[in-house]
Amino acid sequence: xxxxxxxxxxxxxxxxxxxxxxxxxxxxxxxxxxxxxxxxxxxxxxxxxxxxxxxxxxxxxxxxxxxxxxxxxxxxxxxxxxxxxxxxxxxxxxxxxxxxxxxxxxxxxxxxxxxxxxxxxxxxxxxxxxxxxxxxxxxxxxxxxxxxxxxxxxxxxxxxxxxxxxxxxxxxxxxxxxxxxxxxxxxxxxxxxxxxxxxxxxxxxxxxxxxxxxxxxxxxxxxxxxxxxxxxxxxxxxxxxxxxxxxxxxxxxxxxxxxxxxxxxxxxxxxxxxxxxxxxxxxxxxxxxxxxxxxxxxxxxxxxxxxxxxxxxxxxxxxxxxxxxxxxxxxxxxxxx
Amino acid sequence: xxxxxxxxxxxxxxxxxxxxxxxxxxxxxxxxxxxxxxxxxxxxxxxxxxxxxxxxxxxxxxxxxxxxxxxxxxxxxxxxxxxxxxxxxxxxxxxxxxxxxxxxxxxxxxxxxxxxxxxxxxxxxxxxxxxxxxxxxxxxxxxxxxxxxxxxxxxxxxxxxxxxxxxxxxxxxxxxxxxxxxxxxxxxxxxxxxxxxxxxxxxxxxxxxxxxxxxxxxxxxxxxxxxxxxxxxxxxxxxxxxxxxxxxxxxxxxxxxxxxxxxxxxxxxxxxxxxxxxxxxxxxxxxxxxxxxxxxxxxxxxxxxxxxxxxxxxxxxxxxxxxxxxxxxxxxxxxxx
Numbered sequence: 310x311x312x313x314x315x316x317x318x319x320x321x322x323x324x325x326x327x328x329x330x331x332x333x334x335x336x337x338x339x340x341x342x343x344x345x346x347x348x349x350x351x352x353x354x355x356x357x358x359x360x361x362x363x364x365x366x367x368x369x370x371x372x373x374x375x376x377x378x379x380x381x382x383x384x385x386x387x388x389x390x391x392x393x394x395x396x397x398x399x400x401x402x403x404x405x406x407x408x409x410x411x412x413x414x415x416x417x418x419x420x421x422x423x424x425x426x427x428x429x430x431x432x433x434x435x436x437x438x439x440x441x442x443x444x445x446x447x448x449x450x451x452x453x454x455x456x457x458x459x460x461x462x463x464x465x466x467x468x469x470x471x472x473x474x475x476x477x478x479x480x481x482x483x484x485x486x487x488x489x490x491x492x493x494x495x496x497x498x499x500x501x502x503x504x505x506x507x508x509x510x511x512x513x514x515x516x517x518x519x520x521x522x523x524x525x526x527x528x529x530x531x532x533x534x535x536x537x538x539x540x541x542x543x544x545x546x547x548x549x550x551x552x553x554x555x556x557x558x559x560x561x562x563x564x565x566x567x568x569x570x571x572x573x574x575x576x577x578x579x580x581x582x583x584x585x586x587x588x589x590x591x592x593x594x595x596x597x598x599x600x601x602x603x604x605x606x607x608x609x610x611x612x613x614x615x616x617x618x619x620x621x622x623x624x625x626x627x628x629x630x631x632x633x634x635x636x637x638x639x640x641x642x643x644x645x646x
Numbered sequence: 647x648x649x650x651x652x653x654x655x656x657x658x659x660x661x662x663x664x665x666x667x668x669x670x671x672x673x674x675x676x677x678x679x680x681x682x683x684x685x686x687x688x689x690x691x692x693x694x695x696x697x698x699x700x701x702x703x704x705x706x707x708x709x710x711x712x713x714x715x716x717x718x719x720x721x722x723x724x725x726x727x728x729x730x731x732x733x734x735x736x737x738x739x740x741x742x743x744x745x746x747x748x749x750x751x752x753x754x755x756x757x758x759x760x761x762x763x764x765x766x767x768x769x770x771x772x773x774x775x776x777x778x779x780x781x782x783x784x785x786x787x788x789x790x791x792x793x794x795x796x797x798x799x800x801x802x803x804x805x806x807x808x809x810x811x812x813x814x815x816x817x818x819x820x821x822x823x824x825x826x827x828x829x830x831x832x833x834x835x836x837x838x839x840x841x842x843x844x845x846x847x848x849x850x851x852x853x854x855x856x857x858x859x860x861x862x863x864x865x866x867x868x869x870x871x872x873x874x875x876x877x878x879x880x881x882x883x884x885x886x887x888x889x890x891x892x893x894x895x896x897x898x899x900x901x902x903x904x905x906x907x908x909x910x911x912x913x914x915x916x917x918x919x920x921x922x923x924x925x926x927x928x929x930x931x932x933x934x935x936x937x938x939x940x941x942x943x944x945x946x947x948x949x950x951x952x953x954x955x956x957x958x959x960x961x962x963x964x965x966x967x968x969x970x971x972x973x974x975x976x977x978x979x980x981x982x983x
């Protein structure tokens with residue numbers, strides 16, 4: 310049974326949505342939750358009969374969203390630091406944090422440590438497509454802002470391992486995000502990455518932004534600057550379209566009435582594209598599972614983040630990443646002989 | 647009356663949608679259209695009584711979408727080359743092209759020439775927001791893939807001039823697209839651009855992807871690699887949401903019936919976010935107006951591209967760009983003394 314350390318204090322809305330998410334997850338899945346934070350604040354949120362498979366780990370400090378990530382290493386009493394240490398000391402198998410994402414990344418990278426062959430752990434996220442149930446993995450969506458080709462190449466290998474081991478796609482199609490599908494397109498880093506990836510078996514070439522959503526590719530590789538922008542752009546556009554639809558419907562009384570009969574269709578739309586359905590983004594390339602959730606996560610998002618952590622912990626992804634990177638390093642070494 | 651040279655042959659669907667767009671535009675606006683291409687193919691598409699304010703300029707060759715932009719300079723009989731030459735020779739005031747966008751850019755930049763102080767002309771595009779009628783200008787969306795801070799700075803100045811002179815916004819809010827709003831966020835080029843822009847009066851700082859759509863900023867600056875990706879991502883997501891809504895409605899007979907009463911609301915949504923409403927993207931920083939349209943442009947898109955060309959030709963934008971760049975260059979020179 311995977312043991313999951315959860316920073317119960319770090320989210321924007323305090324411990325309540327996080328604890329509620331844990332309780333929802335415990336009803337549906339087998340795992341042990343270690344809630345890290347101020348027990349006096351956390352315990353009252355849990356009904357007595359729900360205490361099975363929950364333990365508490367005290368932490369007197371909370372790392373604030375407004376602080377600099379670089380300070381996180383010094384704040385040894387913070388809930389995120391202590392949750393990370395539980396994983397580092399093998400007292401937990403996975404970390405789930407809705408706290409400061411920069412702090413979570415720094416701590417996971419520096420305290421839990423990188424896998425062999427990984428230069429920079431990327432954040433991966435699942436994006437919805439027009440094909441129900443089919444998701445596209447995009448990485449990096451924010452951890453590494455200036456990337457060289459070697460980093461993007463490693464992201465591709467890590468994304469491939471995620472698609473194989475967690476999404477159970479046998480031959481995942483790996484695409485490199487660029488400003489055109491043609492082989493010659495890209496900025497300098499992307500063009501150099503293309504040359505490195507073109508001999509890997511699952512690489513399908515450059516892909517464009519619209520392919521995130523059309524189910525034509527399983528893994529999309531980009532740097533963390535571009536990935537963050539496309540994620541925020543997508544979230545912003547989806548929410549704007551929702552607002553425009555509502556406004557346009559309200560402009561007509563007839564449409565307002567008719568819309569009642571469409572509630573289910575719109576609800577499904579929300580479920581089809583809702584972030585809460587995935588709940589968190591794994592930081593790949595660190596020695597243990599780390600799931601980073603939005604600060605504003607709902608209980609449902611936290612529940613799904615925990616499900617991701619369970620799947621990750623029960624998988625072989627990290628061994629696959631290390632083996633793949635080692636093999637490519639060997640190949641590269643031979644080619645250069 | 648502005649004289650507009652239109653590449654009648656370059657679009658993906660041949661001359662028909664382009665000529666129809668010109669005819670629609672002529673019904674609503676005062677301009678003279680110079681249709682460049684194979685007169686035998688173009689003239690039959692025009693009713694005799696509509697020939698007023700249309701002239702023809704023969705071109706025996708068409709530059710194909712699959713060709714390399716670098717070849718465009720050699721293809722002196724192509725419709726896009728000849729249309730550009732009309733502008734260069736002052737026989738036309740503006741160029742509208744739905745042909746090969748790389749070729750259009752190269753020819754406009756090299757044959758019509760850059761404004762004083764402009765290193766690299768960017769493509770600017772208008773994006774819809776949740777506030778009806780309010781648009782956000784985003785630049786560069788594809789002309790310049792690897793940009794230095796000086797280039798991004800110039801884009802900001804050109805975008806500001808566009809917002810003032812064409813959109814008639816007195817004090818346009820200029821934002822720098824980044825992976826976070828905080829001053830410290832950005833990749834190396836963005837951080838360096840931030841330092842250059844921070845003393846300019848209308849700069850509001852870093853903005854995030856979602857701010858494209860929320861009407862909180864008038865001009866958003868990014869490099870052409872990021873801009874192309876965010877444009878394609880937005881187009882892809884908007885079309886995917888449309889498909890998902892349709893699918894979800896079809897899953898219920900009741901919803902299918904009710905949806906009939908929502909047709910107008912959805913039609914307005916389409917109008918609110920539809921590319922055809924803007925029709926083309928100006929290439930800023932060249933000596934004459936150049937509007938680049940999609941290869942797949944509908945007649946409506948071409949019509950709106952022509953309206954953009956008219957507004958541009960009737961404005962002072964190019965003088966404002968040259969003056970602003972000159973003043974900032976002087977300031978910079980003084981600071982460095």
